[in-house]
Amino acid sequence: MRKFVAHRAKKLITNATASLLNPHHQSSSSSNQYYTSARLARFFTSLPSDTSMASDKSTPPLTVDSLNPKVLKCEYAVRGEIVSLAQTLQQDLQANPGTHPFEEILYCNIGNPQSLGQQPITFFREVLALCDHPTILDKSETQGLFSADSIERAWQILDQIPGRATGAYSHSQGIKGLRDTIAAGIEARDGFPADPNDIFLTDGASPAVHMMMQLLIRSEQDGIFCPIPQYPLYSASIALHGGTLVPYYLDEGTGWGLEVSELKKQLETARQKGITVRALVVINPGNPTGQVLAEENQRAIVEFCKKEGLVLLADEVYQENIYVPEKQFHSFKKVARSMGYGDKDIPLVSFQSVSKGYYGECGKRGGYMEVTGFSPEVREQIYKVASVNLCSNISGQILASLVMSPPKVGDESYDSYFAERDGILTSLARRAKTLEDALNSLEGVSCNKAEGAMYLFPQVKLPNKAIKEAEKAKKAPDAYYAIRLLNATGIVVVPGSGFGQVPGTWHFRCTILPQEEKIPAIVTRLTDFHKKFMDEFRD
């Protein structure tokens, strides 16, 4: 019965193409065709109906000028020019040792702890390895190599995966059992219910942020409120999606405080310009600033979003990174719920990642967003966008469930897990303090405390002569400083201009991640460099 309808099909192609290329043209023939055209038409973005437009007879060659201008506009300083220079220097160091005044490049540009020697949490890696190769689970040698609770946890996780297939695409929001675990972890953290159906597992927090920007931004008239300084993922994502970044300034003078009066003022200004501000991004703990918001402040922010109809996009990826006893992390969802706002009262997205915290598993690309306060119809659209990429990677999904449900008192791994975790966090707190003190001892440098996150963002008062020299080199003055620092010491930092800063002020972002034994040498090298730089340029 292999009979082809080739002839009939060929005849239909001409009609079909006409309707495809212009969905407004509806086939007048059979109802079969109507259905197909209507359905197919949804595939194709409608074309301009003005067919009198001059026909362009050749596709121009592919040049930068013919690329999507939104791509050209996008900037991402964390991996920009200075990092390229660092990579070149590193190759040079390997090829010609001893040709630079330092022996290694210290990447303080990015929150990438394991690249600087931080070891992964053993329990997490045990579980991941067992889930990757489950056939060893019931071998006797495995009990000699892995902790009993990692074996038990791996079994639990495998039982949550349909067919125990860790190599299968999952549900597009992530494996349901893992979302149950994460929701339980959020409940334990906040003391308020969390719904596994609100969780979307993602390849790190970045794709989740892109997904929300894609959903919210219709044109450059749509604005997204972002802190200045901000993590440049936001400016990059807004540029890529063709929206407008509406800035609000954090107040350096009050430890990078977030003032609602500033939000009000900037919202008013943006609205006067015809911008529809759709969402407010808050990064807490702050990146690059390291501040941790007070609960009181968070309440005012929630109230502001509620009143102004803004979606609250809460970047909470540093929730485990708090270094001062007087501050605590409170999720925005907990704050909103404790104010009496339920799921229907305020649209709120919380981003979490396995790349940060004490685990720092950047290479695993795991994370999730918890999406609350959206209508079922809007949620369906988020699900659809998630489904186009099928699912996030399963190892990342498993790890996201592990960080929200680590070993508990009484588990075989608990003591070693606790020691590893505590060792990392207390060491980070010490490193933050040492670097902060060192920076504050430098001429013309002032640095707020890193209450949380992984960064210091010192302000440097650059002498006018240095600024003039930077102008000559066609660099922003802080970029000029950072390049000079790199060439002199091998330390890679990101200039403040990559994050945004009050005009006329200059900063850089420096992670607190180099291993503790290296910190004294970094302080010495940084101090020597800065003294020489100031001596060279002092006004």
Next chain:
Amino acid sequence: MRKFVAHRAKKLITNATASLLNPHHQSSSSSNQYYTSARLARFFTSLPSDTSMASDKSTPPLTVDSLNPKVLKCEYAVRGEIVSLAQTLQQDLQANPGTHPFEEILYCNIGNPQSLGQQPITFFREVLALCDHPTILDKSETQGLFSADSIERAWQILDQIPGRATGAYSHSQGIKGLRDTIAAGIEARDGFPADPNDIFLTDGASPAVHMMMQLLIRSEQDGIFCPIPQYPLYSASIALHGGTLVPYYLDEGTGWGLEVSELKKQLETARQKGITVRALVVINPGNPTGQVLAEENQRAIVEFCKKEGLVLLADEVYQENIYVPEKQFHSFKKVARSMGYGDKDIPLVSFQSVSKGYYGECGKRGGYMEVTGFSPEVREQIYKVASVNLCSNISGQILASLVMSPPKVGDESYDSYFAERDGILTSLARRAKTLEDALNSLEGVSCNKAEGAMYLFPQVKLPNKAIKEAEKAKKAPDAYYAIRLLNATGIVVVPGSGFGQVPGTWHFRCTILPQEEKIPAIVTRLTDFHKKFMDEFRD
């Protein structure tokens, strides 16, 4: 020396905001400010300069109507309505066994082999597990659990990763050593050089496709040539990026042949409509059609792209899935190079994924694109977009290197690897043939051979009565057929209208992936259903 410039900063904010919100406004004060404003301005998409526009004083509530219309337009049938129905039925089967005329849902909607029982390749999983938990590498028990060559390979890979840190963000194109391995694999496959700097490792092929669409599409005047039927990632991605899908029809009558005459005709039509066609997508082996292009045909396609200035986007994710002795896979790069076209002659992107082939590691989200023929400036823009997401997941990166460099003759794992691989591929070929024959034996059904990939795409001549019944149910007729099939048998297929088809023809896509022992039951259930369906509706 902790001195804040709070007062000065506050005064500057007003000026700064003005220049931020309107980059055409240049600060007239110090050169410091000029630099900052200029640099910061690049963060922000320029606002409409017409400030006379009416100020919108309130952000409207978040509804579907206020979402990005490009998101609303996007469709992805592989995980659409029918899959949701299947999930509901599955839950129902678990809660109330025996209430449906089948015992399990058979997901033939998606190329997800391991979800249907295919086992992962042991060697690949051994290496992944060892790289996840390297501390066991030098334990004696490990030698009892893992093959010697997997241990050796894990060491090799760890040595390629700076600091052996599998938990660190990598270079944004992927770990250099892994790209070296992949490039060597491409060279061995094609007999032409491959450059590791041309490789971009990605979380599966989907993000790579999105990246290219993002780069190429400026507006709906930009068109991307796609086959009809096509894999709906392309229509979805083009819709999300606001471009126009320009269709070319594969000829069902000649085994889904790709005719250059059809390309020429459709290009002409599109250009007459004012569309700049920027790229040509070719899926080889075909999805959903299963055809494998002849080398002769590929040469004509390369020549066409060269002449018309089109970027050739070659979806080659099924390169390992060929089931007929008379056909072979040839990469488009090999074909172009064998025609004498070098790197500067034709822009060409090849997409590869760990989700397909004999390995079918969908959940690992690994893949790469090989980007050739682009200027350094354009490549820099691709790198920038890749860098905004930092890097793809490291396990996926490792796996992408493994599938391009599997065990070789003489390696301890070679025999078992070969047996696993050969078992899967020969079984898939048998399953394809059995299902194809079964489909062709059905009344009104004709099905081309699956020469490659993982799918059959039979055409079903639906009786007019069935079409009328579908109309009443407000479904496309092929969707109506698929829903009836699912409700009667538990078999999930995707209606042809999800991929595009010649108007007036109806198809569905069915994977060849159910385990071989289940195929007879599937054939029986499908045959019974189809007979009853035709009996119910026969004209």
